[in-house]
Amino acid sequence: MHLPPFPTLFQQPVPPLFLVFLAAVGGCVGSFLNVCIYRIPLGLSVVRPGSHCHACGRPIPPQWNLPVLGWLLLRGRARCCGVRIDVRYALVEAAMALLVPLLFLRYPPLSATVFVLFLSGLVVASLIDIDHFLIPxxxxxxxxxxxxxxxxxxxxxxxxxxxxxxxxxxxxxxxxxxxxxxxxxxxxxxxxxxxxxxxxxxxxxxxxxxxxxxxxxxxxxxxxxxxxxxxxxxxxxxxxxxxxxxxxxxxxxxxxxxxxxxxxxxxxxxxxxxxxxxxxxxxxxx
Ligand SMILES: [Zn+2]
Structure with missing residues (x-):
């Protein structure tokens, strides 16, 4: 009896340094997805205005807006007014930082890029569904x-x-x-x-x-x-x-x-x- 071998799922040749770069890109994509999750159901633009605090409205400078790291450095509180920032923001960024490199290990570059878009859509749709019971x-x-x-x-x-x-x-x-x-x-x-x-x-x-x-x-x-x-x-x-x-x-x-x-x-x-x-x-x- 001959059984098919267990498949290798991640076999694309990606240089390790490029994987680190992809993780950083993934984190930034996650950061943008957080903006989409919050703004799309409210009918707001996802590009303007730039990031600002939901509690006091003051703009967030880029160094405190770093994916995952910003949340960790500030220990989950906004620098402007001390309001608690949901850990979910950091989790979305961390998930994308992990999954984007994995997509490029699994698929050729062009397909992987398409699937980053697809994955982004799934994340945004899911979290909007959890928050509002609707999928735009x-x-x-x-x-x-x-x-x-x-x-x-x-x-x-x-x-x-x-x-x-x-x-x-x-x-x-x-x-x-x-x-x-x-x-x-x-x-x-x-x-x-x-x-x-x-x-x-x-x-x-x-x-x-x-x-x-x-x-x-x-x-x-x-x-x-x-x-x-x-x-x-x-x-x-x-x-x-x-x-x-x-x-x-x-x-x-x-x-x-x-x-x-x-x-x-x-x-x-x-x-x-x-x-x-x-x-x-x-x-x-x-
Ligand atoms: Zn604030």
């Missing part, structure tokens, strides 16, 4: 359109087989977007009928369409499975911990995003290998 259309529908266009520009995002075939990649994105939108829309309609209330927002449907556009239709099936598993696990844990009561609302966007990130970092590949091992094991037994 410009992220979800905008993301689905961007995914199709970027696939045509960088076909390799759908794998080496698509390299140099922009139309095939565009079709793969379109298929993923439609499957994502259609499948989850069906779940929403059936769920609303069964529970006699809104099971899930249409924002989640549009977010899954965007995920499908960037990752393709196979990822849509994986993301639906894993996110419902994660979401129900989280909901059950919250009820057990008496933090929530049965039927209270939990935003679903973050679970979709988390499942998409798992796929992005090789969850799908691992799944396929495990499935092959299992199937060959079954053939061996029979």
């Amino acid at each position: 259309d410009r992220l979800s529908i905008g993301g689905a359109i961007a995914g199709c266009l970027l696939a045509a520009l960088v076909p390799a995002i759908h794998g080496p087989a698509y390299d140099g075939r922009p139309w095939a990649a565009f079709n793969q994105s379109l298929g993923g977007a439609f499957l994502g939108g259609f499948l989850l829309w069906g779940v929403v309609v059936l769920g609303s009928k069964a529970l006699k209330k809104e099971a899930m927002g249409l924002g989640d449907v549009k977010l899954l369409a965007a995920i499908g556009a960037f990752l393709g239709w196979q990822a849509v099936l994986f993301v639906i499975m894993l996110s419902s598993f994660l979401g129900s696990g989280f909901g059950g844990a919250m009820i057990l911990l008496r933090r929530q009561v049965w039927g209270s609302r939990i935003p679903y966007g973050p679970f979709l995003a988390l499942a998409a990130v798992v796929w992005l970092f090789g969850g799908g590949t691992l799944w396929q290998v495990l499935f092959q091992w299992w199937r060959q094991g079954m053939v061996g037994i029979l």
Whole structure:
């Protein structure tokens, strides 16, 4: 019996110094995402005015605005007026500082760049969903359109087989977007009928369409499975911990995003290998 080898997930040749640079870039991207998370739901511009304190309104000088380090040096308090700064700001920056270099270790440079954009959209959509129970259309529908266009520009995002075939990649994105939108829309309609209330927002449907556009239709099936598993696990844990009561609302966007990130970092590949091992094991037994 011959089993496929365990896949190597991070094998792009990236010089160590460049990884440090990418971590710094990731931190700065995270810093900008924090601005987007705060301002987009309020309908404010994400570029102007520059960073300023939410409590007293004074501008924040660049040295105190350094990703992660600024928060650590100030011990989580604003220098201007001493107001507490949520640790979440530093966590978003730290997560991006970690994930951006990993994307470049996993994918060729152009694909990795596209996926930095995709990951950024997922982070912003998730945190806005947690804060406001909504996912702005410009992220979800905008993301689905961007995914199709970027696939045509960088076909390799759908794998080496698509390299140099922009139309095939565009079709793969379109298929993923439609499957994502259609499948989850069906779940929403059936769920609303069964529970006699809104099971899930249409924002989640549009977010899954965007995920499908960037990752393709196979990822849509994986993301639906894993996110419902994660979401129900989280909901059950919250009820057990008496933090929530049965039927209270939990935003679903973050679970979709988390499942998409798992796929992005090789969850799908691992799944396929495990499935092959299992199937060959079954053939061996029979
Ligand atoms: Zn202040």
